[in-house]
Amino acid sequence: MEELDHHYTVHRYYTADDPDALVASLAGSLKAVVTDGGTGVSEAVLSQLPHVEVVTVFGVGVDAVALDYCKARNIKVTNTPDVLSDDVADMGVALMLAASRQMITGDAHARTGQWAAQGAMPLTTRMTGKRAGIFGMGSIGLRLANRLTAFDMDVSYCNRNKRSDASYRYYSDLLEMAHEVDYLVIAASASPSTQHIINAEVLSALGSNGYLINVSRGSLVDEPALIEALEKGTIKGAGLDVFAEEPKIPAALCAMPQVVMQPHHASGTVETRQAMGRVVTDNLAAYFAGKRLLTEYYM
Numbered sequence: 001m002e003e004l005d006h007h008y009t010v011h012r013y014y015t016a017d018d019p020d021a022l023v024a025s026l027a028g029s030l031k032a033v034v035t036d037g038g039t040g041v042s043e044a045v046l047s048q049l050p051h052v053e054v055v056t057v058f059g060v061g062v063d064a065v066a067l068d069y070c071k072a073r074n075i076k077v078t079n080t081p082d083v084l085s086d087d088v089a090d091m092g093v094a095l096m097l098a099a100s101r102q103m104i105t106g107d108a109h110a111r112t113g114q115w116a117a118q119g120a121m122p123l124t125t126r127m128t129g130k131r132a133g134i135f136g137m138g139s140i141g142l143r144l145a146n147r148l149t150a151f152d153m154d155v156s157y158c159n160r161n162k163r164s165d166a167s168y169r170y171y172s173d174l175l176e177m178a179h180e181v182d183y184l185v186i187a188a189s190a191s192p193s194t195q196h197i198i199n200a201e202v203l204s205a206l207g208s209n210g211y212l213i214n215v216s217r218g219s220l221v222d223e224p225a226l227i228e229a230l231e232k233g234t235i236k237g238a239g240l241d242v243f244a245e246e247p248k249i250p251a252a253l254c255a256m257p258q259v260v261m262q263p264h265h266a267s268g269t270v271e272t273r274q275a276m277g278r279v280v281t282d283n284l285a286a287y288f289a290g291k292r293l294l295t296e297y298y299m
C-alpha cells in the first residue's frame with residue numbers, strides 16, 4: 001500500500017463510508033483496479049468505470065474477477081502466480097499432517113491439562129507411506145507432489161492434461177483417482193467447470209479412511225455434502241484453508257474435531273505477501289510505462 005500510495009492516487013473502496021458513491025465519483029477518471037483473490041471485482045462495479053484498463057489481483061486466483069466482462073472490454077488482468085506456490089504447498093502438507101495426527105486436538109490435550117488429568121490422547125493416523133491424489137497440477141500442485149515424496153507417499157494427480165515434466169501417476173478422471181487415494185488434495189483453480197466438483201460421489205469414493213484437503217477455493221467443494229460425509233464417517237477427516245462463503249464457516253464444520261481449519265491463510269506469510277505485493281506494483285508500473293505485463297492472466 002505504501003508503494004501504491006507513493007506512485008498513484010489511491011482510492012480505498014474497502015474502507016469507504018459509501019463505496020457506491022466512491023465508484024460513481026471515479027467514473028471519469030479511474031484507470032486501474034487493485035484487488036485480492038477473494039474479493040475480485042464485479043461487472044456491476046467495472047461497468048461504472050469506463051476508463052479502467054487493468055485489474056491487478058493480489059493473489060493467483062482470478063475467479064472473483066468478472067473475466068468475461070474484462071475480456072469483452074479488453075481490460076487486462078494480472079495475478080501473482082508462482083511466488084506463493086511454496087507457501088500454499090507448505091500449508092497443504094501442514095493440513096494433511098494436522099488432520100491425520102490430530103495436531104489441534106493434541107495441542108489442546110497438552111495445553112489444557114487433559115494429559116495430566118486423563119492420560120494419553122487417542123491414537124491418530126499415519127501419513128507417511130500413504131497414497132495422495134492431487135487435483136490440479138499447476139505450480140502449487142507440483143510443489144505439493146514434490147514435498148509428499150519426502151513422506152514416501154504414493155503420489156498421483158488429476159489434471160486437464162498429463163504433465164510431461166512430472167512422473168507421478170496421472171488420472172484424467174477425478175472419481176477414479178478418489179477411489180485410489182487416502183488424501184485428496186485440491187490445488188486446482190476455481191472456475192465454472194470446477195464448481196462443486198468435489199461432490200457426494202467423490203467423497204464416497206475417497207472413503208472412510210480418506211482425508212479431503214483444500215488449499216484452493218471453497219467453491220470446488222459441495223460444502224453441505226462434505227459436512228454430511230464427515231458426520232456420517234463417509235470420509236475420515238478434512239484440512240480446510242478455504243470455504244464456500246468466507247469468512248463464514250458453517251457451525252457444523254466448526255464443531256468437528258476431525259476437521260482442521262485455517263482462515264484462508266495459505267499464502268499468509270510476510271515473505272510471500274511481500275513478494276505478491278511486488279508483483280502487483282511491478283505489473284502496474286509496467287502497464288503505465290507501456291511495457292509488457294509481467295504476469296498477465298490470459299482469458
Ligand code: 8YV
Nearest residue numbers: 036037038058059060061267
Ligand atoms: C490470498 C489467494 O489469500 O492467491 C490467491 O488466490 O486466495 C490468496 O493467496 C488472497 O488473494 C490475499 O488476500
